[in-house]
Every structure is written in C-alpha cells, then in structure tokens.
Amino acid sequence: MNQPISKHIFRAYDIRGLYNKDISPDVFYKIGLAAGTYVKHSMHGTQISVGSDIRQSSQSLVHAFIAGVTATGVHIYHTGTTSFGQTLFTGVALHADLITFVTASHLPPEWNGLKFYYGDGVGFPEENLMAIRDLVLHDSFELVPWNHIGQVTSVDAKSGYKHFFTSQFKFKKKLTIALDCGGASMTLSAPEIFTALGFQVIPVYCDPDPTFSKRPSDPKPKNLTTLVQTVKKNNSDLGVAFDGDGDRAVIVDNIGQILTADQTGIILGKYGLKKKKGTIIVNVECSKSVKEQLEPLGYSVKQIPVGHTFLTLEAKQTHALLGIESSGHFIIPEYFLFDDALVIPLKIAQILDRVKKPLHDLVMESPSYPTKKEEIECADNIKFEVIQQLKQKLSKEYTQANTMDGVRVDFEEGWVLIRASNTSPIIRLTTEADTTTILQDLSSQFMKITQEIIQQIKTKLRKDVK
C-alpha cells in the first residue's frame, strides 16, 4: 500500500481521485498530517473542522484524515456525515482555522476527495493547496509528543444549521417543491428544512443512497428527467436538484423547464436582493444576459475567472451581493460566503411567495440566447501555450479582449470564450450570440484562429525536435 502518491490528485480547487487507486486512507492520513502542519506553521492556527459527504468511502477517509491532523497537535471539530452546507456553516460558527469536507462533489461514487475553505467560508486558493501538496509529496510533517496530540470534538452540525434557515426564512403561502437530492448528501438536510418551513415537499431520491444508484450525482439536464416529470405531475411551484455534496443547485420552473445558472442568477438579482446597488460577480462563462438584465437596475456586474474559489474570494473582497458560476455554484453573502446550494431554492421560493407570479413567467421576462460549446483536441503539453498565444494575438486585435481566464472577446451581438481544460487534453470554445447565424459565424471564425495557432505550435515543435 506504500505506493507513491500521485501529485495529480491535487487540483486547482480541491483534491480528487479514485478510491483505492489514487486516494486511500493511507493517502488521507498523510493529507491530514500535511493539513495539520500547514495550519500550525503557515496559519498559526490550532483547529480544523471536518465533515464528510454520504459516499460509502468517506468514513474511512475522514477518520484517517483526523488521525493525521491530530498527530500534528491540531485539534478537530468533527461534524460527521453531513451536507456541504452543514459542515461549512458549523465550521464558520466555530471559528475553525480551516474547514475541510470529504467529497468528490458531483463525480461518480467511486471517486472521493477533499475540499478546503478558510474559517470565514472563503475557498482555499490554489497556491495554498499546492503548499499542502508539497508537504504531502515530501513527507514533510511535524509530529508532536504525546501531551500535545490534537483532541477531537464531535459537534452537531444539524440543529444550528436548521435553526438558521427556519429563523431567516418565513413563507406566507404553502409552496409545493419537488426536491431531488439524488440520494446524496442533501438528503441529510434539505427534506427536513423544507418541511419545517411549511413546504409541501415532493421527494425525488430523498433517501440516503451512498452508492448513487438512482441517478448520477451530477445534476445535468439529462439526469433530471424524473425531477421534471415530478414537477409537471404534481403542479409544483418549483423543483430543485442538488449535486453529490450540495454546493450546486439546479432549479426547475413550474412547467418543468430546467433553468440555466444564468437564468436563476438573473431572477435572484432582479427580485431577491434588498438593495439595487452594488456588485454582482459572474464568471467569464456566464451569459451576456446577466449583465444586460441586471446593470440597468443599478448593479455593476463584474467578470471573474472560472472556479468557485474565485467566486468566494471575490465576493469577500468586493462586498458583492451575489455571485453566479455558470456551473451552478451561487453565493449570496448576506447569508454565507461559501456556496451552500440550499440557499438558492429557498431564495427563489421567497421570491415566488412575494411576487405572486409563477416561476416560468419570471424566467420568460429575460431573453435566452443561443449558445454553443465546442471541444478542440489539443495535447496537454501545448494547450496552455496555445491559450497564451491566443491571448497575445486577440488582445492586439480586439481592445475589449478579456484575458483573466483564457480569452473572452465581447461583441455587440455575442461573445466567445476560449479556455484550456484543467483536466483533459482539450481546449473549450464557448460562444453566445443574439441569433444562431451570428453564433455560427463567431464560432467558426474563432475555431479557425485556434486551430491555426495549434498547427503553428505543432510545426514549431517538430522543427525544434529535428
């Protein structure tokens, strides 16, 4: 079992791997040693909070992690098996120095991993995660003598969290919600809280199912057919689907239409915020309609790179009112800085309770533009170089080019985003435009530019080899 640990399990925002292949209790023990060492030395902290999602492998990993952390003399608040929000909420309430959660988010059940957040709920930056990675890879841990071993305090993450929502939200109407937890971690919080708030809950996969046998834990449209049918059959006011750990929510309206994150975000911005002044942050993949709809109301919409870590970090720095990630992460900092998905359907329900219109009507108020997502094959060793050259070239040609994450070029009638995938040998080309004709034009134009640069680099590489 003493095989070397792959550095590839350490990704930009979290740790992920296949159980018993890339990650195991032995690996998590070392990650615990590294996290403890890091908290002690680099953060001058004393306390890590940890919980785990419902996956079958999470328990062996979380206990190994705790054994590692305590061996370095750092104490543990153990929140147990919870949804993402329950552990984060409790970690923030207890002022932990670092909050960790064992999960592989929406990935299939044979995967697992670990997420890191600061004590205020802000995501852990990549460079800090890489510092922990280096401690793991170099076996650079500091163990303490017997009388300084860390202690473990088991904490109840459920009642305080529930109380928070039941005191923050009040509803006049008895709304009907179809709740699709996918058998995953949200089964541990959502059904109980919605019921306590007086909703008529129509459960869809709300029994804990640690092997995700009912539906994949990624709430993509194709995995939500049961939810959509349930909404229609029961004339629900809304439906919601969560991912494996509960940091992403997908909303379904009363006629069974699955909303994009942009559509949900626009409704939240238009109807869900008290003030009509301040910053709303969106990642570079978000639709132009967000800006079009929300800026006239008085908000300023700010683009940020893709990744929920940036979302939380930016929200804190800019005192944003709302953060929208195209993948379905949202933050509403009046509640938390972290991306707990439970807030989203509650906030939408609160809007429905007040505006007295069906959700579908609110969706239809804003236009939805055609989009296109294409994948261009490109070897891992050159994909970042391709993006680099594209940035230089397009910045010269288009003054409005945005290079904070890949390169995005905005036009009157649409925009294009070209980014390298962090995980696969792929370059992604995303386009949005007012009409399908413009969409096709923009897409093929920038596809051609990208292909040319890939060819140039390949040719140069071949020459260099010769």
Add this chain to the structure above:
Amino acid sequence: MTRLFGTNGIRGVVNKDMNSTLALQIGQAWGTYLKKTILRPKCAIGTDARLSNHMLKSAVTAGLLSTGCDVIDIGLVPTPTLQYAVKEKRFDTGVIITASHNPPQFNGIKGTAHDGTELTKDVEEAIEKIYFSQQAVLSEWKDVGSYSTWDGAIELYINGILSHIDITSIKKQQFHVVLDCGNGAGSFVAPILLKKLGCIVTELNCEPDGTFPGRHSEPIPENLTMLMKVVSENGASFGVGLDGDADRAIFIDEHGSYIWGDKSLSLVGKYITKKKKGGVTVTPVTTSTCFEDVIRQNKGSVIYTKVGSPIVARAMKENNAVFGGEENGGLIFPEFQYCRDSAMSLAKILEILATEKRPLSELIMEIPSYEILKTKIACPNEKKEQIMNLLVEEMKTHNEISDIDRTDGLKLYMKNGWVLMRPSGTEPIFRVYVEAKEKRRVEQITIFYKNLVESIIQRL
C-alpha cells in the same frame, strides 16, 4: 516472528512506536482477519481517557472501515464496559485504545473476541502475520464499512452489574466509599454505580484527564497514599483505587491500610465458594497460597495457570469456574463476564460487607497471611531458555523439594513455602517469587535461589 502484541495488547510511546501509521495498519490487518470468516464484521471501539485516544481510535477505525468492517464507536469507557457491550450486543470484536496502568506518554491497542474475552494468542498471531506480510485486503469503494456511534454502553454495563448483586442489602448500609479513579476511564462508571447503590461517595481524581495529574495510574501502595489518608481521616467504610482503564481495583480498609490484591482476591473467592458450597476457581501460579487455603476451606478447588488475565479467563470458561483472578486486583466474575472487572469487584465487596455486617479489616484478618518476596535478576533474553533447562536439571538432585510445577517457569514446593522462577516475557530479567509463612524462611529461600540463578547466568 517479531511480536506486536504483548501480554496486554500492543503498547508504546505515543507518536514514537505507537503512532497512527501503526494503528491504521493494525486496523487493516485486524479487519482482514475478521473478513476471512465474517461477511460484514461489526466492531465496537472505545478508549480510555488518554490524550492520544482520539488520534489512535480514528486511525484504527479508518483501517477497519477500509477493509469492509462496520465500526460502532462507543466512546470513552472502561475496558470491561467495552467487553460487556461486545458480549451483550453481539459484536464480532471489540477494540479498546488503552495502555492500562502505564504512564501517560504510553498508549496501546487491545482487542476482544466476540464473547468479550481478550483475544487469544492464535488470533493475535494471525493479525500480526497479516500486518508483517502486508497482506491486508482493502475493500472496494462500495464495500467500505459504515461508521456509527452508540452511547448506551455505560448504562448497559451498570445495569448489568446491578442485576448481578443484592442491591437492597447494599443500599440499607449506606456505605461511605472513598473512590480514586486515578483520572482514568473508571471516572465514567464507578461514581454512578456507587450512587445507584446508595453509597456516600468521596471522589478523588474522578475527573478524566489524560495527563494523570492526581497520581500515577498503577494502583500500587505508593500511588494510593492520598486515598489511604482520606479513608482514615474521614471514617469511611473503605476506599477503592482503580487503574487507568478500570479493569483492576485495589481496596483500602476502614483504617486506611492497603489491602494486597491476593487478599481481596481471596476474600471474594471465599465468599463465592462459601455461597456456592465449593466450585472450581482459577488463578496464575504467582498468586499467594492464602487463596488456595480459603477456597479449600469452602470445598472449592484451584486451577493454576500461566500469568496473564486472558489465560485465566480462558481456563475459567473451559472449566466452568465459579471465580478467578490475579493478585494485582484483577478479579473475574464468570456469571457477569469473562474478563477483569473493577466495577463488578467493587459491587461484590459492597455485597460482602452488607452480608457480613463487619468491617473490611476484620474480614481481611481472617484470610491467612504469608510472607512474599519478589526479586528480579538481570538476564539477557537469549539465555533464558538455557537457564530454565539447567535449573530443571539442577532441581532433580534437590531433595527438599516436594513438588515441581512447570505451568509457567519453574515453581518448586518445599516445606513451609514455595519458590517460582520465571523469565519475563517482555523485559531482559528473570523473576524470582518466594512465599512462606515466616519472613526469615522467605529470605533464606530467596537468597539460595537468587544465588543459584545468578551462578547459572555466570556460567553461561
């Protein structure tokens, strides 16, 4: 083969030889062993109050879960509480994180079989074999074990004790007991038990604290001076001192005098055989003859075993014994469970006092007294076997010896006494125990045999 398990589990200094890496791998080896015969083993795990308890518990738990065993965490408990829970709740094994009476820098891992008895040597060796050959079998992601907590073990245990004793008689007496838990795991049980039995309790060191601030954990006379003082100054009925994981209890009489474990063992043995009009009892060869004297007086018999409480417990089970135990305060009550149990010992002493209605010192006075001298001689481990062989040869020519017992080491019976010579299983020493009625005789025998062993060591 190198051994991990000693007489009482695996022990070591925390974060040195007893660390999470070892604990994780032990958990995996143990789980692999269980999985060979059980589809989905259920393992109870508990700890004493040491500072490293959570760390090691988490590591063993991770190991067990990863091999496909379910883990039920029963929290901070005395060792016999865990053992009782394993038996009563039909768990497949029990794991206790404890270093018993060792200093606070130590910790350890000890196991029980499905019936609550300590693991046999065969099982320990099977686990060691998997550990050393790195043959632990890890489960696939979907077969990883489930973890849960259960906080009913202490209540189950206390109720179990109460159902085995005469509560009414004890309550009537309103005993005043001075209780010294040594800041160990007994703090979670003994105070509650005594109060349920209507006792007035004066608590010493009954706050669980892994640094053992009150006293050293081993209940030997020098560690119980405060207890002795408080008993005599307060006119208490008696005092009781527990070790770190509360499997052993040592008693102090109403005058504040320390009662050696042989004597309390004999008192309880006497009471039980008297009530049952005889019966088989079991104790190691190191126990004082006073035990055999009182058992025989009550038409009972004694089976002698090798040193080690698991061995005593096994022999009790095999021979359907009515009682057994060691001379260190570890008493075993087979009607309750086959392991050392301080809380049950305490309850039984209360019952005896309530029945006899006489002070503890008087009851102890009635137990025959012998002089005992225990010495040790430095001796390299590799010479031990050869020394034993030479000693046996030598003894054939000694005609003062009336009987030879080879149960554990070499025990020689002679006129008015006996000598036991046995190599230590853990340290590089040779132990010599001598017992006789008179002090001079004891010294005489000790000098003779100590010289003999030393001369043999010299010769080699």
